Amino acid sequence: MKAMILAVGKGTRVCSITNVVSKPMIPLLGKPIMESLVEHLRDSGFDQIVVNTSHLAPVIQDYFRDGSQLGVELAYSFEGQLHRGQIQGEALGSAGGMKRIQDFSGFFDETFAVLCGDALVDVDFQEAVRFHRERGAVATIILRDVPREEVFRYGVVATGAQGRITRFQEKPAVDQAVSTKINTGIYIFEPSVFDYIPSGKSFDIGGDLFPALVAAGAPMFGVELPFQWVDIGSVPDYWDASRLAVSGSIRGYRIPGRELAPGVHVGINTRWNPARTTVRGPVVIGSSCSIGDGAVIQGPAVIGAGCVIEPGAVVRECILADYTRVSSVARLERLLVFGNQCIQPTGEHFGVEEAGIGWVVDDARAKQEFAVEQLELLELVRTIAD
Amino acid sequence: MRFEENTVGDVLVAKMLDKRIAADVAPRFKAHLAEYMKLGNRSIVLDLGEVGFIDSSGLGALVSSLKSMGKDGDLVVCGATGAVASMFKLTRMDKVFRMFGSADEAVRALAPVGQI
Numbered sequence: 244m245k246a247m248i249l250a251v252g253k254g255t256r257v258c259s260i261t262n263v264v265s266k267p268m269i270p271l272l273g274k275p276i277m278e279s280l281v282e283h284l285r286d287s288g289f290d291q292i293v294v295n296t297s298h299l300a301p302v303i304q305d306y307f308r309d310g311s312q313l314g315v316e317l318a319y320s321f322e323g324q325l326h327r328g329q330i331q332g333e334a335l336g337s338a339g340g341m342k343r344i345q346d347f348s349g350f351f352d353e354t355f356a357v358l359c360g361d362a363l364v365d366v367d368f369q370e371a372v373r374f375h376r377e378r379g380a381v382a383t384i385i386l387r388d389v390p391r392e393e394v395f396r397y398g399v400v401a402t403g404a405q406g407r408i409t410r411f412q413e414k415p416a417v418d419q420a421v422s423t424k425i426n427t428g429i430y431i432f433e434p435s436v437f438d439y440i441p442s443g444k445s446f447d448i449g450g451d452l453f454p455a456l457v458a459a460g461a462p463m464f465g466v467e468l469p470f471q472w473v474d475i476g477s478v479p480d481y482w483d484a485s486r487l488a489v490s491g492s493i494r495g496y497r498i499p500g501r502e503l504a505p506g507v508h509v510g511i512n513t514r515w516n517p518a519r520t521t522v523r524g525p526v527v528i529g530s531s532c533s534i535g536d537g538a539v540i541q542g543p544a545v546i547g548a549g550c551v552i553e554p555g556a557v558v559r560e561c562i563l564a565d566y567t568r569v570s571s572v573a574r575l576e577r578l579l580v581f582g583n584q585c586i587q588p589t590g591e592h593f594g595v596e597e598a599g600i601g602w603v604v605d606d607a608r609a610k611q612e613f614a615v616e617q618l619e620l621l622e623l624v625r626t627i628a629d
Numbered sequence: 630m631r632f633e634e635n636t637v638g639d640v641l642v643a644k645m646l647d648k649r650i651a652a653d654v655a656p657r658f659k660a661h662l663a664e665y666m667k668l669g670n671r672s673i674v675l676d677l678g679e680v681g682f683i684d685s686s687g688l689g690a691l692v693s694s695l696k697s698m699g700k701d702g703d704l705v706v707c708g709a710t711g712a713v714a715s716m717f718k719l720t721r722m723d724k725v726f727r728m729f730g731s732a733d734e735a736v737r738a739l740a741p742v743g744q745i
Contacts, residue, residue: 280737486651572720572721573720574718574719574721575719585715587711587712587715593712593713593715593716597684598650598683598684598685598712598716599684599686600684600716600719600720603719603720604719614685616685616686616689617685617689619689620685620688620689620692620720622723623692623723623725624720624724624725
């Protein structure tokens, strides 16, 4: 079967992280979200997948290539232009991106699935496709029931007999919402859906296509299936998702490395002496890390590959990207360190360089050069730490 | 550089009204604190409640002011939240400075009993 992953979103809600990687590439325990999606699609019988890309497209393409290493055939639909070596995105909208592929090659010639690349899902696609075919639907949306106070974040759907969709509201006010069933961004379509999408024009699935289908009286259904939906669309979401993953609370999600102490998973080629450090799980330490003697790591924590935790450093409940160096004087608590940014779980962030705190936390590969005043501070903190 | 000053007994509460204490303003910031000391203030509460960002030079200016104050005076910090609180914590400056949640708490801690 065929599928499409929507990967063009700029990810403004997690912009402090997506400045470096595009949203589908945001790593959960070192593994991009999109890799888990491709694996799940493959295991559900989808062997041909097209991914639309624009923002930071090369990062996605360099990682997934033709998909063969994951056992699928992958292709990319690039939405944008290369202008003087810089990629400029071209907003086509989610439905516009589908239409572009169809106009290009007629790829979608059977029932197909479309899903967003920014949430980890394990929906039962076979059940969804069965539901979709049984009703002769043009479009089927996988729905989820959420608490009423959260409806304003989503597209809300009202259904009638047999799950037929009667109304669609995009991000309604809490008191205006016609139901608490929301669009999860996972769809099953028939190729005939393209009759409702104009060519060469920005067109959104939730905002344009669904209202058009409702207006035309096309058979559109919604099905509520039980499945895990781990959103990483905002910094607080990503923070929660990482902590769930490292704690083993995401069903079926593999924790990398070997469990060398209870709840402490460690990658290969890492220097760590458990007897000389205090590491309390759940913690994942990537490969090629150096954990200095006297360091304290308190979980839930994720230490990316190639990180250097200097002797005596304290890292409590943090998520550190690959190659983060934490100085021996540092005390990191409840922080994400990503792309040279210190990000709080609320999303508030500041740059390591901007704040002049390279002497506390920086890139492990960077040459260490500090201003005189920074060295003075470093000395001062060293004396109090002793 | 704007400060709002308030004296409670012998305690001077100086609230920084600027949003940032970074390299460009750090020398003036330090000079301002030195001026308070020169005027005889020996108990100073620096309220950072309005400040959203402090960098390494800002912290350096604070540390050097603390040193100038010496052992016979107090320079304490209050109201730090968000990125500012984070900076104090991750550089362990919260161990160098006495930190308080609010100016009231700081004043209570510095003022001799019965003075407020």
